[in-house]
Amino acid sequence: MTNDTTTFFTWEAGARIAVRNLGGEIVIEANAAGLKTLAAHLLALSRDGTPDGAHLHLEENNGLEEGSASLVLERCDDE
Numbered sequence: 001m002t003n004d005t006t007t008f009f010t011w012e013a014g015a016r017i018a019v020r021n022l023g024g025e026i027v028i029e030a031n032a033a034g035l036k037t038l039a040a041h042l043l044a045l046s047r048d049g050t051p052d053g054a055h056l057h058l059e060e061n062n063g064l065e066e067g068s069a070s071l072v073l074e075r076c077d078d079e
Contacts, residue, residue, distance in 0.1 A: 053075065
């Protein structure tokens with residue numbers, strides 16, 4: 001079975017997102033544009049036709065602020 005669905009991730013202008021690992025909890029800090037960006041990423045992953053396992057890696061200097069912990073957003077339809 002082939003899947004011709006392409007997932008596009010868009011970024012709001014001025015988005016700032018930081019992920020902090022504080023040991024027992026993860027904190028995601030973002031300005032308004034960053035929160036809208038994360039929401040758009042999650043909505044993109046939730047769209048019909050998006051395959052199980054589709055994911056996006058966010059890392060320091062690749063979408064996240066300097067000093068951030070890495071974050072993976074992944075669709076998992078297994079129950």
